[in-house]
Amino acid sequence: xxxxxxxxxxxxxxxxMITLMDxxxxxxxxxxxxxxxxxxxxxxxxxxxxxxxxxxxLHLLTARADxxxxxxxxxxxxxxxxxxxxxxxxxxxxxxxAHRGQFLLEGFGHTVxxxxxxxxxxxxxxxxxxxxxxxxxxxxxxxxxxxxxxxxRDGRSVTGHFLCARRADLEAHFQRTGSWLHDIxxxxxxx
Numbered sequence: 001x002x003x004x005x006x007x008x009x010x011x012x013x014x015x016x017m018i019t020l021m022d023x024x025x026x027x028x029x030x031x032x033x034x035x036x037x038x039x040x041x042x043x044x045x046x047x048x049x050x051x052x053x054x055x056x057x058l059h060l061l062t063a064r065a066d067x068x069x070x071x072x073x074x075x076x077x078x079x080x081x082x083x084x085x086x087x088x089x090x091x092x093x094x095x096x097x098a099h100r101g102q103f104l105l106e107g108f109g110h111t112v113x114x115x116x117x118x119x120x121x122x123x124x125x126x127x128x129x130x131x132x133x134x135x136x137x138x139x140x141x142x143x144x145x146x147x148x149x150x151x152x153r154d155g156r157s158v159t160g161h162f163l164c165a166r167r168a169d170l171e172a173h174f175q176r177t178g179s180w181l182h183d184i185x186x187x188x189x190x191x
Contacts, residue, residue, distance in 0.1 A: 001063050001064065001065065001066075001071075001072075001099070001106070002063070002064045003061060003062070003063050003064075003106070003107065003110050004061075004062055004064070005059060005060065005061055005062075005114065006053070006060060006062060007053055007054065008050060008053065008054060009046060009049070009050040009053065009060075011043075013062070013070060014042075014043060014046035014047075014049075014050070015042075015043075016069050016070035017046060017049075017062075017070055017073060018037055018039070018042035018043070018045075018046060020070055020071065020072070020073065020094055020096055021037065021042075021092075021094055022036040022037055022042070023096060023097070024094050024095070024096070024097070052077075057077065057080075058075050058076070058077050059075065059076040059077075059078075059114055059118070060073060060074075060075050061073065061074045061075075061076075061107060061110055061111055061114065063095075063099070063107055065099065071095070071096040071098070071099040072094065072095040072096060072099055072107055073092060073093075073094050073095075074090065074091075074092065074093045074094075074107060074111050075090070075091045075092045075093075076088050076089070076090055076091070076111065076114060076115060076118070076120075077089045077091055078118055078120060085119070085120075086119070086120055086121045086122055087120060087121075087122045087123075087124060088115050088118060088120035088122070088123055088124070089123075089124050089125065090111065090123055090124065090125040091125070093125075095107075104135075105179070105180050105181070108139060108180050109174070109180060112167060112170050112171065112174075112180075115167050116167060116171075120167065121166060121167050121168065122164055122165075122166055122167065123141075123164065123165050123166075123167055123170075124162065124163065124164045125141065125162075125163050125164075126150075126160055126161070126162055126163070127160070127161050127163065128150060128151055128158045128159070128160055128161070129158060129159040129160075129161060130153065130158055133161055134184065136163050137163075137182075137184050138181050138182055138184055139165070139170075139180055139181065139182065140165045140169060140170050140173060140180070140182045141163035141164060141165045142163060142164065142165065143161050143162065143163050144162055144163065144164050145161075145162040146159055146160065146161055146162070147159065147160040147162070
């Protein structure tokens with residue numbers, strides 16, 4: 001698997017990302033849409049996405065399979081206000097189900113390193129309660145807030161969890177253990 005941080009998106013990469021998001025969204029419904037984007041809506045979304053990349057408002061990590069197609073992605077968006085420039089929001093972590101074990105830990109390491117390059121000390125993210133909440137806790141994130149009725153799925157309300165981790169704590173844990181994974185019992189009691 002090859003990782004990179006592109007600053008532009010050729011049309012084939014846009015199409016790969018649409019296919020990736022569609023495959024996860026339809027199966028898991030945790031990306032904010034419950035049906036395939038389709039080509040027209042997907043390409044419009046990807047063009048806006050690329051505009052954010054070109055302006056530096058967004059950083060995109062892609063993971064490519066041996067055939068060159070994108071099978072995983074993570075985005076980082078730095079807080080725009082001067083007093084919050086130390087905060088980066090991890091968004092759109094999308095990994096094709098067939099590549100999850102290969103992408104996760106190495107991709108997370110690349111993400112933490114990019115946050116350091118950006119000068120960000122605090123990483124935040126949002127996850128639905130029907131999403132991979134325990135995974136993010138295992139990666140060292142702790143909850144700092146909850147929003148009932150964050151999203152709706154099949155007519156029912158879904159709670160949103162707001163998580164954060166100090167980059168220095170994640171790096172120190174990796175230096176001590178050689179792994180990004182934390183013992184959840186330790187992480188939860190430390191919060």
